[in-house]
Amino acid sequence: VxxxxxxxxxxxxxxxxxxxxxxxxxxxxxxxxxxxxxxxxxxxxxxxxxxxxxxxxxxxxxxxxxxxxxxxxxxxxxxxxxxxxxxxxxxxxxTITFDTGKAVAVPGKAGTSxxxxxxxxxxxxxxxxxxxxxxxxxxxxxxxxxEPTITQAELNRAMKEFAEPAMSGTVTVKAGTKSLAFGAKSLPKILSMQPVQGKLVEKYDLEALKATYGNAFDGVLITRGTGAKTPVTPQDVAGALGKGLVGKTPAERVVSIDTNAN
Missing domain, CATH: 3.10.20 (Ubiquitin-like (UB roll))
Incomplete structure (x- = not known):
């Protein structure tokens, strides 16, 4: 061999x-x-x-x-x-791109692929x-x-329902006694949109997310469905972040990671 x-x-x-x-x-x-x-x-x-x-x-x-x-x-x-x-x-x-503090709609165009x-x-x-x-x-x-699968109507929907609310302010993610705010500078590094069957769906760069929060949640353990206690993962943070990004009020933009999944 x-x-x-x-x-x-x-x-x-x-x-x-x-x-x-x-x-x-x-x-x-x-x-x-x-x-x-x-x-x-x-x-x-x-x-x-x-x-x-x-x-x-x-x-x-x-x-x-x-x-x-x-x-x-x-x-x-x-x-x-x-x-x-x-x-x-x-x-x-x-697609929709994210820049410091704003979301930008980018229409597709027909051509060869x-x-x-x-x-x-x-x-x-x-x-x-x-x-x-x-x-x-x-x-x-x-x-x-x-032809582009993402129509102008879908761009408008995604901007209104997700992208614009996402960039409208900071989102604070809490886990146990620890917390971290994500805002205009950090979110564009983490967020993108991808086409899925004619719809634009948000995507989180988990490596960039982990680099952003670093050791902010160190020491916090989450009790999983199996009963095992494990550290906070980028997936946990992304799940909470996603809820906060569409929050319309300051209170809705503060989201806690459930540390007891049982």
Whole structure:
């Protein structure tokens, strides 16, 4: 396994070169759910049933042909391609951005974008070629004309119901005897909006959130449904923050994390 990993590990970690609408982008296999299963590949190579796909050969001291097992997490691959679609092509999705103390509606525009579903097989094939041969030609991925899924009406709704209230003032999150206020400077680092089935839904950057509150809630334990007592997590803070952001009165913008979930 170690020999196989040494020989093919570097190949399987090499970023794939993709072309979308004339623009070259890189895709990291591991992030996209493309991997080499060394253990299973070795079992196949040392067993009695060989599938002639990739020559492993001299790694085992004799010339043998075996199938290199390369499982694909299709959901993860589609997510990664969806991210690429946002950076390549001319189409853009409607969204809301957050700046110091304000929310800004950004209408989407029609254009060309990566055809995610049609690209899955092409990317998978390129990855397998890269692992087998040590190189793969840049892959030109198909594009399609795309209309924004976020309408102006949806932008207006999201602004009125969430974005504008969110930036209208500070929100204080409490846990036990400790508390922290989130305001005009910290919220834009944490908040974003993402399209989900034609709707804009708020998203919290949990790493940025943790960096913002730091050790503010250290020492506070939450009794979980299992009875276990564990420290405050970014998910706990995000849940409370989300409630406070839509609060209309000062009192509604102070939210306590329930420390006893039982």
């Amino acid at each position: 170690a020999k196989l990993q040494t020989a093919f590990g570097k190949r399987s970690a090499t970023p794939l070169q993709l072309t979308v609408g004339g623009k070259t982008v890189e895709l990291k296999p591991e992030k996209a759910g493309l991997t080499l299963d060394s253990q299973t590949t070795v079992r196949n190579a040392t067993g009695s049933d060989y599938n002639p796909v990739t020559v492993i050969g001299s790694l085992f001291g004799v010339e043998r042909t075996a199938a290199a097992v390369m499982p694909v997490d299709e959901e993860k691959l589609k997510d990664s391609l969806q991210e690429l679609a946002g950076t390549a092509g001319t189409a853009s999705e409607g 990566l055809d995610v579903d049609s690209s899955v097989d092409k990317v998978t094939k390129a990855f397998r070629e890269l692992v087998a041969n040590g190189k793969a030609a840049p892959v030109e991925l198909p594009t399609a004309t795309k």
